[in-house]
Amino acid sequence: MKLPNxxxxxxxxxxxxxxxxxxxxxxxxxxxxxxxxxAEKIAREIAAFANTKxxxxxxxxxxxxxxxxIREYFEEEFLLMxxxxxxxxxxxxxxxxLVHAGPVDVMVVHVPEAEVKPxxxxxxxxxxxxxxRGDSSVVASDEVTxxxxxxxxxEGVTFxxxxxxxxxxxxxNEYGEITVSNFANLINQTSYRASRILVxxxxxxxxxxxxxxxxxxxxFSNRTKE
Numbered sequence: 001m002k003l004p005n006x007x008x009x010x011x012x013x014x015x016x017x018x019x020x021x022x023x024x025x026x027x028x029x030x031x032x033x034x035x036x037x038x039a040e041k042i043a044r045e046i047a048a049f050a051n052t053k054x055x056x057x058x059x060x061x062x063x064x065x066x067x068x069x070i071r072e073y074f075e076e077e078f079l080l081m082x083x084x085x086x087x088x089x090x091x092x093x094x095x096x097x098l099v100h101a102g103p104v105d106v107m108v109v110h111v112p113e114a115e116v117k118p119x120x121x122x123x124x125x126x127x128x129x130x131x132x133r134g135d136s137s138v139v140a141s142d143e144v145t146x147x148x149x150x151x152x153x154x155e156g157v158t159f160x161x162x163x164x165x166x167x168x169x170x171x172x173n174e175y176g177e178i179t180v181s182n183f184a185n186l187i188n189q190t191s192y193r194a195s196r197i198l199v200x201x202x203x204x205x206x207x208x209x210x211x212x213x214x215x216x217x218x219x220f221s222n223r224t225k226e
Contacts, residue, residue: 008073011097011108018099018106022058022065026135029055034062035070036079040121043083047119048130048137049111050092051148055132059107069104076107089120089127118148133211141216143180143199143209150203164189164197177219 026032036042049055060070084092095110120127129140164187184194198218201207207218
């Protein structure tokens with residue numbers, strides 16, 4: 001990023017380090033961008049990393065791993081800062097560095113995990129929450145968004161161990177995992193009610209939430225068994 005004295009931060013990463021990093025390929029913690037398309041699109045990537053475990057965006061690298069480099073540093077920097085500061089709510093923290101890779105330069109954008117989640121993206125219709133799933137940034141489900149809200153809330157999470165929870169635990173002991181719709185059918189309640197119970201148990205550390213084939217599943221946490 002542009003420093004107070006007007007200079008550009010140069011990364012300690014060597015061309016060899018950059019090449020090795022690129023060879024690992026895109027994934028949960030790494031994204032390639034040949035160039036910044038728009039501030040709106042890169043804001044999704046920034047927010048997704050911030051809402052997950054953080055990550056790195058390499059600007060000047062193609063999806064196939066070739067390194068054409070960047071053309072206009074300050075234009076790319078402007079879009080990145082606009083995305084992080086104006087299109088992410090709360091503002092996302094990023095650190096921009098430059099790597100000299102032979103005849104070309106590559107921007108290294110470090111996105112740390114947010115201290116307060118979720119980080120929303122401003123949208124024309126409504127604010128959206130993005131998370132990192134594999135090598136993609138995707139819109140979080142309502143349940144994932146609610147878990148982020150509760151886990152980073154100053155208020156404690158409580159839940160009642162009643163009949164619904166007992167039925168849930170018995171089901172998980174037998175089948176290992178459950179979806180919102182399956183749980184709603186199990187306890188004969190609305191999907192909204194079932195979702196709230198599951199979200200509270202995830203936030204309390206009793207359950208884990210994971211996504212498989214774009215469907216949210218709930219299972220016992222490693223430290224919880226009936």
